Amino acid sequence: MKKIRRKRGGTLKFKISLGLLAAAGICVIPVLVFWFQMPGISKKPEEILKNYFAAVESRDFEKLYQMISQDSQGKISKEDFITRNQNIYEGIEAGNFDVQVKNEEKTGGDFLLDCRVSMDSVAGQISFDKTFELVKEKRDYRLEWSDDVIFPELTSTDKVRVSKMKAKRGTIYDRNQMVLAEDGTAWNVGFVPGKMGDHKEEAVKKLAGLLDISEEVIEKKLSAKWVTDDSFVPVKAIEKVTAVEAEAPDIDEKTKELVKLKEDLLAIPGVMISDTDMRVYPYKEAAAHVTGYVQTVTAEDLKEHQKEGYTDGSVIGKSGLEVLYEDRLRGENGYQVQIVSEDGQEEEIIASKPKTDGEDITVTIDAALQKKIYEEYASDKSCSVVMNPKNGEVLALVSTPSYDANLFVRGMTQQEWSALNENEKKPLQNRFRAVWCPGSSFKPVTAAIGLTTGTLLADESLGKDGLSWQKDDSWGSYKVTTLHEAADGKLREALISSDNIYFAKAALKIGEDTFLKELPKLGFCEQLAFPIQMSQSQFSNGDTFETEIQLADSGYGQGQMLVNPLHLADIYSAFVNDGNMIKPKLLLTKENKPEYWKEQVFSEEAVKEICDDLVQVIESSHGTGRGCKIDGMKLAGKTGTAEIKASKDDTTGTELGWFVVFTPDASEEDSFCLVTMTEDVKNRGGSGYVVDKTKKILQK
Known part of the structure; x- marks a missing residue:
């Protein structure tokens, strides 16, 4: 307060002094004002x-x-x-x-x-x-x-130079150390403008035709401001063929085509082909939906991952294993900031940061098995899952048709993108992550729930009603139909012949309350405990069964029942683990101790009964899985043909073919469960189409 009073007093004194000078007739105000406003040094x-x-x-x-x-x-x-x-x-x-x-x-x-x-x-x-x-x-x-x-x-005269030491992205190996994804090389095809001579127009046209790329795209690259006569202007990266591959006695047609393509490209004036570092996926379409792919970071990526070491030119995982394990796979480039002389000689290192290579990872996938399954179903719309039900290791995740993951890394032409994106079979769709109507492959689950809760008895006959049935007149015109009737109306024969009517009756006998209590115990309406996110299995569009008919239909895997294939394999794992559902694994570790996701979902008595019955599905002369019987191999399985149609009377709908096959008594080392779903099997044998293909895969 004192300081303020002194400041005010000083101001008053200054005003009085000016007033006295003015009264004396001395014109000093302009000069004083100028002196008062003139600043000194503005900043320290x-x-x-x-x-x-x-x-x-x-x-x-x-x-x-x-x-x-x-x-x-x-x-x-x-x-x-x-x-x-x-x-x-x-x-x-x-x-x-x-x-x-x-x-x-x-x-x-x-x-x-x-x-x-x-x-x-x-x-x-x-x-x-x-x-x-x-x-x-x-x-x-x-x-x-x-x-x-x-x-x-x-x-x-000195210059400052930044040198980059490129980090290696981690390699992805399968369980047998086969490479699923690695940093490799591709052929970079481009022009050296000064060597095109007078043939530029013709050269551009020929290159565009051979690489399936528009002439406008090439012209735009050639007209970039940085381009000189001696510049190498990259146009498109293509798959590389090594000298060993080109000279192999058993060279395949694809490799021959690439060798011929290289020869034709080099015949064009001004074309140059050089090696370029690039992520490579050796199993191409067979494993694309598992490995995923990387791409160069976008502006959005850089914004989302600020301060994580990404820079322009970095690559980042976009799907599959590449994005799932991005933090472990990606390396961090090293850099040196140097002062160099006018002639390029290093004089001083100002700063240095060593590179950090990405971590290699090994997954449980068996690449050879993955490829066999893919080749068998390459022309189908299907998905397959193979899991070791004893230790949870996932051996294969296949979705067909597929795409070559290398295309996303090398860069696609508009024609290539359109061919994938507009393909009616939807090769970009990852089917093993989706949920599907399981049809009769769900019947063992219904049976196990009934046996475990005591609401169903294996030796109890639920009656024989021919090939169509309804509970009573309250169902109106709706009837449950079946292709095969259980000979004695009991559980085993119902599973062997896949009798829909038996399981519709079983669902009603088990009851809605029991289903609503037991299905969540199996992981329904819950995220599967697996690194790759799968769609959640569901039994209804809500949290209950809307009608009695829906409950009956759900008993044999229809209604609004939707199941993810890996989840179904996991439920089946309870049949070889005394009623415990194994936790699926994707990373291969030295520690193989089983870890359960859901414990005691089925009773031991129920598990034994179901296993014995499913063995007969394959062993019995009239079993629906008889076509997969292999001498010397004990298998258990269940077929399923799910009807996908707008209404009961719809004759234009399609069918999904299912087959689940597993080893009921095998050791942990030899144990497996294979689940396959194939679309559009109507008039192609239904689930029998899948059974036949499964046998071929197992025989290989």
Whole structure:
């Protein structure tokens, strides 16, 4: 308060003095006003220096030029100054500047500031000690600038070079150390403009035809500002064929085509083919939906993953294993910031950050099995899952048709993208992650629920009603139909012959309340405990069965029942694990101790009965899985043909064919459960179509 009073008193005294001078007729007010408004030095030297580096951080290089002394400006033009500073600071990605003034010395009207300067760079933190000179010019101080303001060791003829040590992305191996994804090489096809001569138009046309790319795209690449006569202008990357592959005695047609393509490309004037580093997927379509693919980061990726080491040109996982294990697979590039002489000789290393290669991972997938299944179903719309039900290792995840993951890395033409995106079979759709109507493959689950809860007895006959049945007149015209009637109306024969009517009756006998209690115990309406996210299995569009008919239909896998194939395999794993559902694994570890996801979902008595019955589905002469019987191999299984139609009377609907087959008594090493779903099997044998193909796979 005292300070305020003194300040006010001083102001009053100043006003009175002006009034007295004016009364005396002395015209001094304009002069006094000018003296009163004239500023002195606007900022302290330390503040000016910190503002200088703040302008560097904000990349305001024009402002930077205005902050250096007139003498310095006389030695370097504004354009050269901006170019020099911009190239260096942006090149090293300088930021987060910190300037600490350790000592300040005034010499005449100028200042010398001893400082410690720190900044972040692409190669880590850079720090140096430097004495800066600020000279007084008019009403302010300006920085005496030379190249050593940037770095103390830098001269006007030196350059700053950033060297990148590219990190290796981790390799993805299958259980047998076969490569599923790795950093490899491809052929980069492009033009050297100066070698095209007078044949440019013809050369562009030929290259466009051979690479299935538009001439406009090639012309646009050739007209880029950076292109000179000696530049190599990449147009498209294609699959590489090694010399060993090209000279192999059993060379396949695809390899022959690539060898011929290379010869035709090199015959075009100006075309050059060089090797380029690229992610490679050796199993192509067979494993694409598992491996996924990487692509160069987008602006959105960089924004989403700020401060995670990604830069322009980095690749990032976009789907499958590549995105699932991105944090482990991706490496971090190393960098060096160097001062080099005019002739390119290294003079000083300013900062260095070593590269960190990505981690290799090994998954439980068996690539050979994956490929066999894919080849068997390549022309179908299908999905297959193979799991070891004893330890949870997932051996295969197949979705057909598929796509070549390498195309997404090398870059697709519009024609290639359209061919994939507009294909009516939807090769981009990952079917093993989806949910499907399980049909009769769900019947063992219904039976196990009934036996476990005591609402169903294996030896109890539920009656014989022919090939169609309804509970009573309350169902109106709706009837449950079946292709085969259980000979004795009991569980085993119902499973062997796949009698829909038996399981419709069984569902009603078990009851809605029991189903609603037991299905969630099996993982329905819950995310499957697996690294790859699968769609959740469901038994209704709500949280209950809407009608009695829906409950009956659900008993044999119809109604609104939808199940994910891996989840179904996991439920079946309870039949070989004393009623416990195994937790599926994707990463191969030395520790193979089984881990259960859901425990005691079925009773041991129920498990034994179901296993014995499902063995007969294959062994019995009239079993629906008889076609998969293989001498010397004990198998259990269940077929399923799910009807997909708009109404009961719809004759234009399609059918899904299912077959689940597993080894009921095998050791952990030899145990497996194979689940396959194939679309559009109507008039192709139904589930029998899948049974026949499954046998071929097992025999291989």
